[in-house]
Amino acid sequence: MIPFVDLRSQYKDIEDNVKKRLHKVLEHGQYILGPEVEELETKLAKFTGSDFCVGVSSGTDALLMALVALDVGPGDEVIVPNFSFFATAEVVAILGAKPIFVDVNRDDFLIDWKEVVKNISSKTKAIIAVSLYGQCPDFDQIEKAIDGKNISIIEDGAQSFGSSYKGKKSCSISTISCTSFFPSKPLGCYGDGGACFTNNKKIATTLKELRVHGQSKKYYHGRIGINGRLDTIQAAVLLEKLEIFDEEIKLRNNIAKKYSEELHFLVKTQKIHEYNTTVFAQYTILIEERDKFLNFMKDQKIPTTIHYPLPLSKQPALSKYAQNLTENSEYLTQRVISLPISPYLKKEHQERVIESIKKFKKTTGKMQSCNKFFENSKL
Ligand SMILES: Cc1ncc(COP(=O)(O)O)c(C=O)c1O
Secondary structure (H helix, E strand, O other): OOOOOOHHHHHHHHHHHHHHHHHHHHHHOOOEOOHHHHHHHHHHHHHHOOOEEEEEOOHHHHHHHHHHHOOOOOOOEEEEEOOOOOHHHHHHHHOOOEEEEEOEOOOOOOEOHHHHHHHOOOOEEEEEEEOHHHOOOOHHHHHHHHOOOOOEEEEEOOOOOOOEEOOEEOOOOOOEEEEEOOOOOOOOOOOOOEEEEEOOHHHHHHHHHHOEOOEEEOOEEOOOOOEOEOEHHHHHHHHHHHHOHHHHHHHHHHHHHHHHHHHOOOOEEOOOOOOEEOOOOOEEEEOOOHHHHHHHHHHOOOOOEOOOOOOHHHOOOOHHHOOOOOHHHHHHHHHEEEEOOOOOOOHHHHHHHHHHHHHHHHHHOOOOOOOOOOOOOOO
16 A cells, blocks of 8 residues: 555654654653753754744644734634635634635635735734645735734644745744644654744743743743643654755655656646745645546555545534635635655655556546646746
8 A cells, every 4th residue: 555644664764863862852751841842942943044933732732822822812803714724723713713714826725815905804813824735825915915904924834844935934934833743744743743933032932831831930820821832752753853854855846746747737736836945745636526536546545635625614613604705715625635745655656646647537538727837846
């Protein structure tokens, strides 16, 4: 079976060093906020070019604490793209604020800044801009859309750590940026983990308090927080994985390039802007007869995943907030399908995936008009 994300091969490559790092943690025994957490935060801040990094328990908690740090609560509105993972909007609802779902662009699948402009109201407190599948949205245009208003931008960079927008690293661009270290993410740990990034010292201090029950010093709680710390053991794993991360990004891009070269005349995929680099958290194509395709790939023993099958506003838990018609989000959720990708995807496995898609296209006899994926890309 072809692995959808090959974490075992990665582990085999780094096994000795990971074990050494873990052994060190077991020896010093500081499992909560041990020295590895601060070492990692320093390295991640440097990697992104942000002033501050705060290691937290997951990408979801990173988003939640970012909203709390910006004082988002009941009566506030937060603009989110309607095409994303559930957590992007879930955190808004948890705090009693209202998610405002706006549409994405049909070509790059990212939040449409023109829709942001249309949906700003006197209640808008923040915009969560999602860097979907590893590519950042057009932050300059989103900044312009805010037009000097007191609205914060949060980057949901759960999928994009390591990518860049106009030469700036993802997670260094917004008021607060959030990422996830879920195992299958481009930089993933061996459990749950995440981080917040900011250049604002006050926000960084608030985030550090929020992750320890709002504690400013031991057993003094100035605000309501959560238990939202990154585990020392996960930080140790991430320190080791960071050593090979740049090389892994190159490998991901090579695999994506091969998919694009072989498939661009057969299927549509996410447009990558010339001002962006991406980490291909997912390599996602659009397929008209998706159910048929899913069954076909299953028969070929090729794993595929749908990221994501519903617009957020159609999720039962969020449907009460539904407002706008978001045609592109509808269109994409009905057609997207992600192919196996990871730095360790074997050549012969990728060839099997490509051959299967070609075979499917031949049997259905349908050719789509396709964007030339790498037309403007620097890759
Ligand atoms: C876009 C997006 N936001 C938020 C999250 C939440 O991250 P985590 O699973 O670490 O809580 C994810 C994780 O899949 C994600 O893809």
